[in-house]
Amino acid sequence: MSLPKIISIGYSVPQYCYTQGEIFEQLKYPKHFWRIFRDSGIDKRHFCIPLPQIRRLSFQEQQEEYQKAAVELSKQAIINCLDGRDMREISFVVYCTCTGLPPGPTIGDYIMRDFGLSPHTRIVNIGFQGCEGGGFPGLATAADFATARGKLALVVATELSGLTYYPEPDGKPNPENDYQCLRANAIFAEASSAALVGYDNDWRHPSIIGQESYTDTCYIDDLGYRWRGGRLMVLLSKRVPELAPLVVKPAVEAILQRQGLKVADIGWWVVHAAGLSVLRNIQKALGIAEDKLELSARVLKDFGNCSSATVGIIGKCLMSESIKEGDYVMVVTVGPGIRGGATLLQFGG
Numbered sequence: 440m441s442l443p444k445i446i447s448i449g450y451s452v453p454q455y456c457y458t459q460g461e462i463f464e465q466l467k468y469p470k471h472f473w474r475i476f477r478d479s480g481i482d483k484r485h486f487c488i489p490l491p492q493i494r495r496l497s498f499q500e501q502q503e504e505y506q507k508a509a510v511e512l513s514k515q516a517i518i519n520c521l522d523g524r525d526m527r528e529i530s531f532v533v534y535c536t537c538t539g540l541p542p543g544p545t546i547g548d549y550i551m552r553d554f555g556l557s558p559h560t561r562i563v564n565i566g567f568q569g570c571e572g573g574g575f576p577g578l579a580t581a582a583d584f585a586t587a588r589g590k591l592a593l594v595v596a597t598e599l600s601g602l603t604y605y606p607e608p609d610g611k612p613n614p615e616n617d618y619q620c621l622r623a624n625a626i627f628a629e630a631s632s633a634a635l636v637g638y639d640n641d642w643r644h645p646s647i648i649g650q651e652s653y654t655d656t657c658y659i660d661d662l663g664y665r666w667r668g669g670r671l672m673v674l675l676s677k678r679v680p681e682l683a684p685l686v687v688k689p690a691v692e693a694i695l696q697r698q699g700l701k702v703a704d705i706g707w708w709v710v711h712a713a714g715l716s717v718l719r720n721i722q723k724a725l726g727i728a729e730d731k732l733e734l735s736a737r738v739l740k741d742f743g744n745c746s747s748a749t750v751g752i753i754g755k756c757l758m759s760e761s762i763k764e765g766d767y768v769m770v771v772t773v774g775p776g777i778r779g780g781a782t783l784l785q786f787g788g
Contacts (some may be wrong), residue, residue: 443585443636443648447553448755449519451512451633453487464625465490467609476625480715484628484743485603493601498670501602505539510549512631513597526554531584531592535565535577535747538598574750574772581636582647591637592727598746605672614623622672626714628743632751642764645784653689654778658682663775680716684724684781687771694781702726706766711773712739762786766775
């Protein structure tokens with residue numbers, strides 16, 4: 440039986456771009472916190488709204504802006520993904536986000552309307568799966584549909600992290616959980632990515648060989664969001680870089696064992712660019728050659744942590760590399776739970 444493939448990938452980023460230095464200056468944090476921004480592995484990040492305006496928005500205004508910006512950013516990512524293909528051929532749309540609370544109609548419904556999809560198109564919304572949303576549950580859901588129906592499915596992951604900004608008084612970062620809001624403000628950014636899943640005979644479109652996840656609920660309070668004062672506040676434990684390998688490694692090892700492969704057999708690694716320390720710790724835990732994470736580090740540097748949209752950006756960059764028929768790709772995600780996800784791909788066939 441043939442396997443579903445990732446036929447194409449596209450992404451888009453908002454218009455406003457700031458360097459780490461400019462962001463730090465706007466947030467007015469004490470100078471001794473600059474090292475957190477400086478050592479993040481990030482040079483610049485994109486946002487849909489100018490930073491000074493983001494800092495003044497109420498939670499109501501944040502969500503109103505999300506509704507508008509998410510639709511437009513998602514549509515551009517889809518256009519870039521389809522690359523001239525007929526959108527009306529798509530029978531299933533999976534929309535993933537953890538940074539907005541759009542009521543019904545959902546962003547997926549607006550995508551359906553604006554692209555003139557068939558009224559029989561199925562729309563599934565995956566919310567608050569965090570950074571792994573588009574890369575693991577979103578892709579798995581689309582692959583399941585493509586396998587069952589033999590039709591095209593589209594995964595869209597759109598994250599507008601600036602629109603979950605939790606206000607902190609100028610110059611007075613909250614020390615709760617070792618300054619978790621400040622550390623979040625040092626890494627998260629905005630983007631949308633889209634992946635088309637289905638069947639064709641182009642070897643350059645990787646087959647989805649298998650997927651695996653591993654969750655350790657002992658660390659359920661270390662990553663995600665919590666409600667505080669009527670709005671969302673990020674939950675980002677300082678332990679996340681050391682916890683990430685603990686859930687990623689079992690997922691990766693399980694899928695490798697099932698396929699009779701070793702880490703050295705994987706030619707390309709697409710690892711969610713959560714932060715430089717996360718990348719380094721995953722690399723060490725799995726024994727990945729340092730150069731194999733160059734793509735993930737490059738995306739982190741140029742875009743920041745775009746939550747569930749990140750692996751789509753890395754995947755698009757991978758398609759420009761010197762891939763060969765038969766090459767394996769391991770896609771690695773980390774999200775609340777804490778949960779690690781691993782998806783094995785192979786070019787060819």
